[in-house]
Amino acid sequence: MADAKVIPFDDDRSRSGGVPRAGRRRSPVRGTGSVSALPGPTGAQDAVPEAGGLGGGDASGRGAWDRRIAGGLAFLRRRVTGEYDVDEFGYDEELTDQVLMSLLRPVYEKYFRVEVKGIENIPSEGGALIVSNHSGTLPLDGLMLQVAVHDHHPADRHLRLLAADLVFMLPVVNELARKAGHTLACAEDAERLLRKGEVVGVMPEGFKGIGKPFGERYKLQRFGRGGFVSTALRAGVPIVPCSIVGAEEIYPMIGNAKTLARLLGFPYFPITPTFPWLGPLGAVPLPTKWTIQFGEPIPTDGYSLEAAEDPMLMFNLTDQVREQIQHTLYKLLVQRRSVFF
16 A cells, blocks of 8 residues: 555645545435435434333333334335435435444443533534544544534534545545545535535644654644635634543554554554554553533634635634644643543
């Protein structure tokens, strides 16, 4: 595999030479097949009922199981016949809501026991850019951030994450990332999503943050040249700083096998107290206690269109976002009782 290349977020290159994008829509066999027409998690008929619906007597319990099975069969039928939509980036809302989030939720709630603060700082409508720190050796923090927005925002918003090109070069991971709503971290795609009113998430530290040594935990790395600020200014959306505590300790990175990383085409090859010494068991993350805090949004709609080309303004806003995230990280670290509790 060739050496992994980090694509700068502020690179305004055309998508024509980038990673191939999934098709806009699956052709349905019958009906419209639109995701917007599909029932939500609490809808009737094809929706899968909550497990709490089994609390009634035997009759109601059997009825709940019947509805659950019927909903599951209807879901499978739509997948087989193609009666579902994906958007121009490959996002499959139904699959994400009913399957992917259900798989991630036990890890989020039971294993990492994530506590969310300040979710109300994400706007209930319109575009918003969430900017977060990045850590943990493997990008589990992005997935947990996606569950936090999906499950806790009162307006049922979905987070569209921007990912490095390496994500879309890996088999299986590539397809799942597209289905979950992730897209390549380039300014063109980010601006299109924001103008459509989506909540977009970016982690400007990139591999510098996720692959830093354990001794540098919770010390933010360079945020690039301010490409995310320029994109937010052009789209006129607020920037929401986000601080994640707990991810740094899931895989304490005490070494980096650089030669092996180059051979495999990875930006780094981590060595932790358990990996590779314990084999596959060493890939199990430590069950740390997480806190995700969304800070006060920084408005950008008051600036002119020319402001997106002002390097000094880019630097000042980038530094403001970075300092707010770093200050919140220190505050959360002082408040937490233990890494694991």
